[in-house]
Amino acid sequence: MALLLREAEVAQLLDMDAVMGAVEAATRELGEGKAQNQPRRRVFPPGGILNVMFASSPAAGYSGLKAYTVGGGKVRFLVLLYDLEGAPQALIEADLMGAYRTGAATGVAVRALAGQGSRTVAIIGTGHQALTQAMAVTRAIPIEELRIFGRDRERRERFAELVAEDWGRRPLAAESAEQAVTGAHVVIAITTSAEPVFEARWVRPGALVCGCGSNMPTRAEIPPELVAAADVIVADQVEAAQLESGDLLKAGVDWSRVVGLGEVLAGKAPGRESDGQTVLFESHGLALWDVATGAKVLAAARERGLGTEIPL
Numbered sequence: 001m002a003l004l005l006r007e008a009e010v011a012q013l014l015d016m017d018a019v020m021g022a023v024e025a026a027t028r029e030l031g032e033g034k035a036q037n038q039p040r041r042r043v044f045p046p047g048g049i050l051n052v053m054f055a056s057s058p059a060a061g062y063s064g065l066k067a068y069t070v071g072g073g074k075v076r077f078l079v080l081l082y083d084l085e086g087a088p089q090a091l092i093e094a095d096l097m098g099a100y101r102t103g104a105a106t107g108v109a110v111r112a113l114a115g116q117g118s119r120t121v122a123i124i125g126t127g128h129q130a131l132t133q134a135m136a137v138t139r140a141i142p143i144e145e146l147r148i149f150g151r152d153r154e155r156r157e158r159f160a161e162l163v164a165e166d167w168g169r170r171p172l173a174a175e176s177a178e179q180a181v182t183g184a185h186v187v188i189a190i191t192t193s194a195e196p197v198f199e200a201r202w203v204r205p206g207a208l209v210c211g212c213g214s215n216m217p218t219r220a221e222i223p224p225e226l227v228a229a230a231d232v233i234v235a236d237q238v239e240a241a242q243l244e245s246g247d248l249l250k251a252g253v254d255w256s257r258v259v260g261l262g263e264v265l266a267g268k269a270p271g272r273e274s275d276g277q278t279v280l281f282e283s284h285g286l287a288l289w290d291v292a293t294g295a296k297v298l299a300a301a302r303e304r305g306l307g308t309e310i311p312l
Helices: 007-013 016-031 095-113 130-140 153-167 177-181 224-229 238-244 261-265 287-304
Strands: 002-005 036-043 048-057 062-071 074-083 088-093 120-124 145-149 186-189 208-211 232-235 258-260 279-282 308-310
Touching: 002 007, 002 287, 007 088, 007 095, 007 287, 016 095, 016 130, 016 261, 016 287, 036 238, 036 287, 048 287, 062 287, 074 095, 074 287, 088 095, 088 287, 095 130, 095 208, 095 232, 095 261, 095 279, 095 287, 120 130, 120 177, 130 145, 130 153, 130 186, 145 153, 145 177, 232 238, 232 261, 238 258, 258 261
Parallel strands: 002 088, 120 145, 120 186, 186 208, 208 279, 232 258, 232 279
Antiparallel strands: 002 308, 036 048, 048 062, 062 074, 074 088
């Protein structure tokens, strides 16, 4: 019997600290060569897009896939988990779960790649995915000032309220991207923009910049000048970045400069080596994170008696 978990049930089970732990362990496992991750593939039927990505995490005890469709003004996410012998164990509605694992990955990267004494963080973007970015980064490092910016003032103010509910402190709702980015130790871009959302000259030397919104080769929210100037470039998975990192592809990056976050966590590749280095982290979203997060959610659901058993 497999467990069917609806979105409302998943919302009761998600815990950002637990998700960050799961994502970090799975990413390190990938860097050690023990886990496997296949990048996203897309087909374009009339009226929409079908996206499929899959992975296996022996440490978590599951293999799985995420499939999601875009069409008719909606996005629909499903994660399917199998045990390591191939028996289906869970079917999970995964919109919120995807946002949590994406935010958690940024938190993991910030812990690993931010310079010592990083205390000021800027988040560009106030949409659905931005809240979990704030939730994760405020857990990753001790922050003295969190700045947020989005073009719509009302959404920006509402986003600030949501962040305050989780963080316990109200972030600064900046009046411009320049105000948010200038002097920040960590800059997180989480937008759907096809064009850069800030200027490279605003970024302080030694900052960590996280590009988290673009997973299409035609979109770039990070300025190419920053890509060229970065001392260290880390991707969630180099193979995935080579397929869909518009930030890097449009900048014509030298791929020999790019290392995987898993290899950094596993000690197989250098990350930040000094506080003066400007570091770029490119996040596109890995199925491995869905499998690891789904494993946590499934365990919590069984412990709490949530979900519907279905024969598969």
